[in-house]
Amino acid sequence: MRDKIRIASGQGFWGDLIDAPYNQVTKGEIDYLVMDYLAEVTMSILQKQKNKNPKFGYARDIPALMKRILPVCKEKNIKVITNGGGVNPIACAEAIIDSAKEIGIDNLKIGVVVGDDIKDRIDEIIETGCELNNMETGESIKIVKDELLSANVYFGAFPIVEALKQGADIVITGRTTDTGLTLAPMIYEFGWEADNYDLLSAGTIAGHILECGAQSTGGNFLGDWQSIENMAEIGFPIAEAYPNGEVVITKHENTGGKVSFETVAEQLVYEIGDPKSYITPDCIANFSTIKLEDLGNNRVKVFDIKGEKDTPTYKVSCSYSSGYSAVGTLAYSWPQALTKAKAADKILRKRLENLNLKFDEINTDFVGYNATQGPLSAEIDEDKINEIMLRIAVRSS
Structure with missing residues (x-):
């Protein structure tokens, strides 16, 4: 040994x-x-x-x-x-x-x-x-x-x-x-x-x-x-x-x-x-x-x-087939970057609804604000944010 x-x-x-x-x-x-x-x-x-x-x-x-x-x-x-x-x-x-x-x-x-x-x-x-x-x-x-x-x-x-x-x-x-x-x-x-x-x-x-x-x-x-x-x-x-x-x-x-x-x-x-x-x-x-x-x-x-x-x-x-997903991103710059991104999220969701598209799940992240910490993210001074990336993802079986 x-x-x-x-x-x-x-x-x-x-x-x-x-x-x-x-x-x-x-x-x-x-x-x-x-x-x-x-x-x-x-x-x-x-x-x-x-x-x-x-x-x-x-x-x-x-x-x-x-x-x-x-x-x-x-x-x-x-x-x-x-x-x-x-x-x-x-x-x-x-x-x-x-x-x-x-x-x-x-x-x-x-x-x-x-x-x-x-x-x-x-x-x-x-x-x-x-x-x-x-x-x-x-x-x-x-x-x-x-x-x-x-x-x-x-x-x-x-x-x-x-x-x-x-x-x-x-x-x-x-x-x-x-x-x-x-x-x-x-x-x-x-x-x-x-x-x-x-x-x-x-x-x-x-x-x-x-x-x-x-x-x-x-x-x-x-x-x-x-x-x-x-x-x-x-x-x-x-x-x-x-x-x-x-x-x-x-x-x-x-x-x-x-x-x-x-x-x-x-x-x-x-x-x-x-x-x-x-x-x-x-x-x-x-x-x-x-x-x-x-x-x-x-x-x-x-x-x-x-x-x-x-x-x-x-x-x-195990892994199994659970349909399809799609992800889209769009960047928003100062001023009011976060406010713009949140407004765009609402617009996108309404357009999907108007198209009668049904999804099992829709998820939105605001990269630069809450993408990693989620609901634990602290409030931020929007005037100090240079940019926010809107990321919206959908999944459908």
């Missing part, structure tokens, strides 16, 4: 900083490069692409990216793990093999994790007594079953662990949890058991810190963000993991950004609900037990994490 491993984040979403993976494998020592591509909306985008072309359905920038980093990864024995396989991980793996052959690499071992796509098994699953009810509304999936575009189970770390055990240099998955990408190499390298929920939770929280790329190295920092240097060349986070579950979050030297108590703490509360019950397929991590220690020099220790047994069920992410 190794005494530590270094796991580097290379992507936090599809379309993230294109140089980040190359920088992670070249600017310092790492053992694993993990790349998270999948937001929920990404799955529906990829499914639409696959419906048009059965060879698509994955993040198609991956083959070119792998072509660039593979020589370094082979030289340094760096393994790559990514969920960029989307809804077509096998096609993604085949494209990587083709790219590798173009640069003379033909002994590549790629592990592919499949089985998360359950779209064609919905009826079978319902017949077993699992209603697949909406987590928020309780409505049955039967309401939208005929309009489903995709249905994917969130897998955790252990299918990736199995691929690593079989000698994979690269592991391509579909809908795997963001945290599972980082947890998997810890389980594999340190031999963590599936029922050691404290250790699994420690790896899960490390994955949560890494999953959004440069957010934890200052990219999403709301504190003294103006003082962070060289944001244009921000370094992505690295988890220096140890067998006892302790993790040190850091980044490569001579890169931009900042790793501090504050930047890591802020990422910890990003996109979580109950901090005592962060549910994953591998465990339920308790964020309220986390301790942080700023070691200085862009190093923060994360430790003393507790967790509980995983739930007996998996979460499923």
